[in-house]
Amino acid sequence: MQNIDLLDEIEEINLAYLLLAQRMLHSDRVSAMFRLKIDDEMADLLLTLGARQLARLARTNQLLCHFGHDSADRLRQVTENPRDQGLGRFHASLLMASRAGALSAAEGA
Known part of the structure; x- marks a missing residue:
């Protein structure tokens, strides 16, 4: 049961991170790319992901964000x-x- 709770929390963090990344990229692309440490290709890809794709990606059992x-x-x-x-x-x-x-x-x- 504890493992399921942990996976749910990882999914929640991943989705929040992806939504924040998209919002940052829409607001100030250059600054967002620097802060997220991503290149143009990754920025373009993140901006094209729809809700279903974001949810699918968020459900991975690995954290998508990392320590800077x-x-x-x-x-x-x-x-x-x-x-x-x-x-x-x-x-x-x-x-x-x-x-x-x-x-x-x-x-x-």
């Missing part, structure tokens, strides 16, 4: 920053952007 941080150390840098001074969002954005830049550089190599 690639290591526990990187996450600690955001959550345990003693110099925060109200710049937590900015600091997290910089850390995540540096990861995206590293991925882009690796793909180009």
Whole structure:
């Protein structure tokens, strides 16, 4: 029974994530692609998915979203920053952007 509840919660998160991704892409495509870490082809595909396709995709037993941080150390840098001074969002954005830049550089190599 607990496994079924967990799968229901995964489906709910997946659907919310997909709907949010579509809304972000409609609102500001470039910013959404950066924040979602997706390329043009994926953005186009997400925008073309209908309600039935979104529901089918959401029913997978895997989370479609993922952590933007690639290591526990990187996450600690955001959550345990003693110099925060109200710049937590900015600091997290910089850390995540540096990861995206590293991925882009690796793909180009």
